[in-house]
Amino acid sequence: MRNLRKWLLIFTTICLILPLSGCWDRKEVNELALVMAEAIDLTPDNRVLVSAQVAIPSRVGGAQTGLSGGSGGKSFFMISATGRSVSEADTNVQKKLPRQLYLPHLRIILIGDQMAKTGMMDILDHFGRNPPNRLRTAILVAKDSDAQSLLNTTYPLESLSGEAIRKLERQLTGSNTTLMDFMIQSASEGSDQMASAIDIRPAQESPGTDSSDTGGTNGSTGDSSSQGEESEDTEPAFSFDHCAVFRNLKLVGYLNPDDTMLLEWMLGRLKYTVLTMQVPKTGKTISVDLTQAHRRVRTQVRGNQVSVQYQLSGAAMLLENQTGLDADDPEVLKTFQTAVNAYAVRAAQHCLNTLSKQLDADPTGVGLMIYRQHPYDWERLKDNWHHIFQTVHFTVHANVRIVEGGKSGPPIYEKTHRGIRGEGASGNSKDEEMSSIGGSR
Amino acid sequence: MSSIQRISRWQFVMLLLPIVIATEILPVTDLSAKFAHQRTWLAMIPATLTGIWSIWVMTELARRHPGQSIIQYAMDILGKWGGRAFGVIIILQTFIYTTKVAAEMMTFISMFALPRTPKPMILGLFLFACGVAVWAGIEVIARCAETFIPITITFFLFVFICLLPNMRPAYVRPVLGPDWFETVIQAAIVPSAWYGEFLLMGFLLPFLETSKNVRRMSYYLLTFIGVFVVMIALQSTMVAGPLIEKLTYSYYITARYISLGDFFERIDPLIISIWMYGLVVKEAVCLFVFATCVTQLTGLSDHRLIVMPVTILTMIGCLWMFPNLAELRSFLTYTFPIEGMVVQNILPTFLLAVDMLRRGLDRSPAHA
Known part of the structure; x- marks a missing residue:
């Protein structure tokens, strides 16, 4: 009996020790830097510049309850580094961060114009291979600019500018171009790629300028995006109008x-x-x-x-x-x-x-x-x-x-034409x- | 004594279900997509042929030798030495099963869930849990299966429903096209080996309470598995399109893609843990069969004596045979289907043929 009890004790001890092995991969929330968005650019000397938008959890929460992100400072900070590849740049970003870069929450990748023109293969390989990255992440192109400065813009309504960009695209087309979509386009037979392009415009446009910079093809002034996100001052705002067209993963132009x-x-x-x-x-x-x-x-x-x-x-x-x-x-x-x-x-x-x-x-x-x-x-x-x-x-x-x-x-401002149009016009x-x-x- | 333990027919089905499903959906769909591309789901249909074959042979053998496992009646049929040789081959095959399943688990977990944990640790923990179940006997494994497998199946169906908004049926097209038949048959060879794993029935059948309707039940099970696997292949194809053959675990990647209303996302930790249920059951069954094999071949009295050595051997074998993922995938794609075909299908059929021949010879002088 005593022998059995001893064995039982040893067995239980072993069983209790075993779960500790999970500690190799422990991730405490306060040791993580949640990356919400990444901007990827190409520097003039052909290095990859990765700018990570890291959320500051206390400010993100605060921005939702009351005032907009502008009052208590930004609810995110940008941190960036260069490298020969995206992963190397990530590692170099990590060197500046006391917390571990946490990628599974990455929701948007913004590609700089120059990077997109040079080719997307390396970026896609990184995001398709590195296990923490999810393919749900939205991919967008910064039109005619570098992605870093675009992502750095604060946005009045959303505490995180990356989120603002993502929601902007979804709000207007009903869906996001995800990494999965982009890769599928790239891997499919006989298909080139497209991604939505974001650019920066003044939030308030002066009466002089036409909102649609394309000169209105076919005589139309159709511009589905100029619904004007409200903003108190003349801060720049993102605008989604155009889309980037790729051929063999290289940006060849934008569509109006x-x-x-x-x-x-x-x-x-x-x-x-x-x-x-x-x-x-x-x-x-x-x-x-x-x-x-x-x-x-x-x-x-x-x-x-x-x-x-x-x-x-x-x-x-x-x-x-x-x-x-x-x-x-x-x-x-x-x-x-x-x-x-x-x-x-x-x-x-x-x-x-x-x-x-x-x-x-x-x-x-x-x-x-x-x-x-x-x-x-x-x-x-x-x-x-x-x-x-x-x-x-x-x-x-x-x-x-x-x-x-x-x-x-009928036009609501018109006087009713009694007797001429009869019941149709008087209809409620x-x-x-x-x-x-x-x-x- | 393990021979006293009995399992019910429902438990028997639940033990066999993960044998195909647990390992087939994660690594195998992608491997067969390398050949069939968007026609992977089609390839899953001819693959069940080996399952039909295997089930027929195993149930026929069990009918002729009730209450005996394949090792025991192999000795009766092929004689002492022939039976032993046959037994050694089966042991090696079960050793491949245990190492293969453990390696699939290890590579997956270390890639997605615990990247920093040393692999031997992951493997050790997993095999420890399975070893404990095997120690306790087939009844305990059966009860585990009874509890876990319905959860697993329900969850997989749930994932399928959650992915419905992301499915684009157009990705399945073109169904037919240049070389469609060849590619489908080529691709069917890979999963066919998994259906051949019904060889394990040869060890589970003696534990069954009643052997009534076993064959019909097994065919129902096979049909269910077939439909399920086709569904999984369709799911991966319709979500990931041409990426299915490039992703290492396309099922997992597509399930990670789930996003319902922007807040129901990132259910991947759940997938890992629920997939583990199936794997634990499968590994336990394989280890149990491995241990029983050794016991019966060496004439030992109890399989528990063997559990620990067999588990440790599996661990060593797994680390030694599959040092990296590429090795494992190449083994699963090119070696296992051929080797499995020989051991899982042709050898038992040979056994059955000899048995029929011998009985025929025995009977004809008696009639004369």
Whole structure:
């Protein structure tokens, strides 16, 4: 009996000691430096500059409860170092930090313009190989600037500027381009890469300048992002308009806002956006809120001649109607619908033209579509795909339905025309909205 | 005495389930994707053929020799020395099982969960837990399996549902294409070896309370495993697309990708621990079979005498045979399927053929 008890004691002791071996990998929260965002740049002497945005936990919490991050100082600090590779730079950053760099919380990587132009291979390898990095991390490009200074900007609403950038992209397109997406684009047959581009603009734009710096292709002033994040002073703010187009993982150019939006649409990534376009014959504009954006792609291969048909569809609601026409009239709505579709087709054609003729990059994945739909033909085409891509014939059809005319039918500021338009004009606008919503479901 | 212990049919199923699932989903899907790319899920279907074959042979042998394990009836069928030679081969095969499973566990845990902990420590702890279970006998392992495996399966289904928003069915296309048949068959060879591990049935069947409907039950189990594995392959393909063949543990990487509403994220520690349930059960079963093998071949009275040496041998073998991940992956891709085919499928079939022949010869003079 005593013998058994002794053995039991020894056994229990061993069992209790065993869990201690986990201490090799212990990570106390107060020994960690949580990296929320990283900016990766290329220095002029071809070294990688990694700037880590490390959260200061006490200030992050404080910023949420009351005042904005500006009052108590920044809720993050930037720390950076150079190296021959991202990992070496990380190690050099670590040398300046008393706490361990903790990467699993990294949510955004901002790539400097110069880095992106030189090539993304090394960066992707680092993030695809180093186990703590998650592929959910969003990847963005700093348009025409270095990423470090961009990330260093404080932002009034978000305590962490990295978060602000990430949410900005998601808020406008409905999703983030994650590392996984980017790598998939890169590893797929016949597809080049794209990522959203962020640049810095003054938060308050003066009346003189046009918000859209592209000169409004197709006569439209469509600029889905100029909804103006509020800011007390004229601090610079991030703005997301453009997207960076890569070819073989090297940045080749940026697309203007309209093209960006259409590219997202044609990739099937767009969830919602606001479109503004001119209505033919009236010379005035309407704005619609596009939701349920979908696209279908059909490809045909005949010899070396490839033709691609895009079918864009979606449901839209009228947001603004400058034409003064009565949106209750099915005929008028039909005109508007034609205008929206004509705009979408034109913009899509423009986007595809820019991509195939100017940039010679294929982020829409036309090659990938051919690989999926005609795998046998692709074997033949893939070797000189970039030559064939320039001769691809694109057809775009748009089938956006305007399902709702908004809160008011006829222009709300107009005097009612009793007797001329009868019951239609006197209809209660609330009822109108309800019935039209009911009709669309 | 271990022979007194009995397991129920449900426990038997739960013991066999992790044998394929626990190790197949993490390393194997990616390895077979190296050949089949986006058609990995298709490759998982012909792979079950070895499972059908193995189950048929093992249940047929068990029907002919009830209450005996494969080592015992091999001695009856092939004679004393032939049976011993056969037994040694089976022992080596179970040794490969134990080392292989331990190595899969070790490389995964040391990469993702405990990078700074020395590998022998991880391995030692894992094998200690399994060794204790083996010491306690098959009943205890069966009860562990009964508890853990349903949790594991439920959790894997949960992960699948959470990943639904991130799945893009287009990544599976093109289903057919140039050389699709060859690539699928090539890719099916890798997972086929895992289905051959139903060889372990030869040791578990004697412990079963009733041998009624065992074959039908095993086929149901195989169907479930097949569907499950196809589902896992589809999940990885639809989330990671062409990356599946490049990622070392694509299942884990895709599960890490889960993000529901920006706050339900980073469930990877859970995945590791729940995957460990399956691994512990599988390793325990393999170790148990290894120990039983040695016991029965040497004529020892109790498998407990062997548990400790066998566990330590596994630890040494694991560190010696698989010094790095590349070695392990190359072994799993190129060596194990061929070797497994010979030992797991062809040898038992040979045993069955000899048995049939001998019985036929025995019976025909009796009738005459």
